Amino acid sequence: MxxxxxxxxxxxxxxxxxATRLSPDAPVPVVxxxxxxxxxxxxxxxxxxxxxxxxxxxxxxxxxxxxxxxxxxxxxxxxxxxxxxxxxxxxxxxxxxxxxxxxxxxxxxxxxxxxxxxxxxxxxxxxxxxxxxxxxxxxxxxxxxxxxxxxxxxxxxxxxxxxxxxxxxxxxxxxAVVTPNLAEAHKAAGSGGDKFVGSASADGAAEVAGILLDQWSSHAVLVTTGEHGATLLRQRDRMPRPIAxxxxxxxxxxxxxxxxxxxxxxxxxxxxxxxxxxxxxxxxxxxxxxxxxxxxLPEPGVPAKRRHRTTEPLLLARSVRENGGTVVATGGCFDLLHAGHVRSLTAASELGDCLVVCLNSDASVHRLKGEQRPIMNQQDRAELLLALECVDAVMIFDEDTPEAALDRLRPDIWVKGDDYKGAKLPEAELVAGWGGRCMTVPYYPARSTTGLAEALRKVS
The missing domain is CATH 3.40.1190.20 (Ribokinase)
Known part of the structure; x- marks a missing residue:
């Protein structure tokens, strides 16, 4: 798109x-x-x-x-x-x-x-x-x-x-959203932006965002506040959301x-x-x-130094296919990332040219695992997964099963842990429908999120 x-x-x-010296003409650095x-x-x-x-x-x-x-x-x-x-x-x-x-x-x-x-x-x-x-x-x-x-x-x-x-x-x-920095926001709202230039303070971000929501009639205003992050205010609820x-x-x-x-x-x-x-x-x-x-930033025509140039899953899958590559996908909640996850994800990534993780949303995990889960929200879980060298993209889905997400992504290989070995994978028929196949990678039963959670409860 x-x-x-x-x-x-x-x-x-x-x-x-x-700059290693001052100018003889004035007390300014010579570069x-x-x-x-x-x-x-x-x-x-x-x-x-x-x-x-x-x-x-x-x-x-x-x-x-x-x-x-x-x-x-x-x-x-x-x-x-x-x-x-x-x-x-x-x-x-x-x-x-x-x-x-x-x-x-x-x-x-x-x-x-x-x-x-x-x-x-x-x-x-x-x-x-x-x-x-x-x-x-x-x-x-x-x-x-x-x-x-x-x-x-x-x-x-x-x-x-x-x-x-x-x-x-x-x-x-x-x-959808307007993105002024704090000084620009205050100036646009008529509250004097000059004193906020270069300031690391988030003073008044929520208040000025409210003024600008009315003034601009946008759906949202995101006021950036330097090293403090940003403050998001939306028309639909008018509740400021600080983002660190x-x-x-x-x-x-x-x-x-x-x-x-x-x-x-x-x-x-x-x-x-x-x-x-x-x-x-x-x-x-x-x-x-x-x-x-x-x-x-790379010079024009020089690719960025990363395994793939986008983490948006559908675009990545299309790009890999157009270049003759193999798209691999796996799924799960990944609530408290542990060594078993990393080993399985690494094994899955070696089966093709990119690995997309279909990640259960917070609502989906809550329905599947109970009211105490997830331990980490979906954004944090996605961020941790993307930090792994073996993961190229994350696709968050709200349903209890990944079928709808798979139907959009259509990977060449769908990967599950080999605790499914000998059983028919629930998604096998769907994946076969577009010519894909299902494979398993080693599963590490001694390492689990539930076990980690229990251990944390004992030391908390």
Missing amino acids: RIVVVGDVILDVDLSGD DVTGVKRRAGGAGLVARMLAGDGWPVTLVTVLADDDAGRQLEAALAGIRLVAGPSTFPTPVKTRVRAGTHPVVRFDQGCGRVPVPDVTPAMLRALEKAGAIIVADYGRGVAANPQLRELLARLAEEVPIVWDPHPAGAHPVPGV APRVEAGDPCGAGDRLAASLAVHLVAGRDLEDSAVLAVHEAANFLAAGGVAS
């Missing part, structure tokens, strides 16, 4: 080097530049992130016919680009870094410009979206009346994630908001609810910074 990113593009230039990297910024960065994750993505924007515009187009190689003309110079942001620490940023051509026109091709590209990210960087694309009219209509049909900008347009009514971020050491937060918006769209289009999507997106933004942020 294609994700469409619409908004303003910027040429980002990174000058990196070492000996050893590297120059030009990359797509703004909406272009969001599109590049999605493409790096393996998602079919279209970028809808306007481009100037100048040297910086041509460099931008080169930096977007491999991404489907639908661009109208811009009569104003391409905005360029140049960052100077000493080691991993930012020193200064120079902006060229980044001021306000008149709202650009949109082309019929730009509008048609939006109509084909499975999800939309509006990456507004204040250069007017998101303010175009025709575009806004179409987005307002599409908001009723597909999830729209709107990443706003203080100099940009207000989100159209009905979008994992603690990371990061010198430069550039790109974290773009990563958050991209991740939100991926999880929403995959069918997850907004709260689960927001939790995942906050963690993925933190992981992005921990891995080095924008400096860690």
Whole structure:
């Protein structure tokens, strides 16, 4: 399913080097530049992130016919680009870094410009979206009346994630979620955003989110609060949901908001609810910074260093099949991950080219295992599974059995523990229906979640 990113593009230039001395002209560091990297910024960065994750993505924007515009187009190689003309110079942001620490940023051509026109091709590209990210960087694309009219209509049909900008347009009514940072939220609400710039405080996030829900008429507002994570507020219940971020050491937060918006769209289009999507997106933004942020992004055409480029199960399965690979799936509750699980999952992964775990949801585990279970919620269980090298994707299902999930995924091999050996697997007939087969891997009866839970009760 294609994700469409619409908004303003910027040429980002990174000058990196070492600073070992002060200038004789003024008490400022001298950076000996050893590297120059030009990359797509703004909406272009969001599109590049999605493409790096393996998602079919279209970028809808306007481009100037100048040297910086041509460099931008080169930096977007491999991404489907639908661009109208811009009569104003391409905005360029140049960052100077000493080691991993930012020193200064120079902006060229980044001021306000008149709202650009949109082309019929730009509008048609939006109509084909499975999800939309509006990456507004204040250069007017998101303010175009025709575009806004179409987005307002599409908001009723597909999830729209709107990443706003203080100099940009207000989100159209009905979008799934708007993602301002705390300073942007306070400024948009008229409560004075300047004092919150660079603040690690989450002061007033819930209150300002409530103001913006009324002001923007979106389904939800997710206010990001730096190292504290984010606060989610939805129209349907108006109950603030704080989302903690994992603690990371990061010198430069550039790109974290773009990563958050991209991740939100991926999880929403995959069918997850907004709260689960927001939790995942906050963690993925933190992981992005921990891995080095924008400096860690691969050059255009260079794949990311990971076994597979997406963890969305249906897209992953399709990609593996298109490349002639074998899709393997297994299932279970995985409530308290233990050595037996890891051994069985590792064995299952060796049967093919990717392993998808069909995971019982919290409601499903509760019905199957009793009112004291699960011990860990579905999001934590999925996160732990994805941290394993042998697991490529997790597919959460609400039913008591995995049949419906299997019918959507249609793996080539369905794996169970060999405690089923000699018995007919419950899913065997279903899997055989699309030409798949069932296999067993070693089962370790001395290691079980129930045993762990009992042991924990004794020491608690």
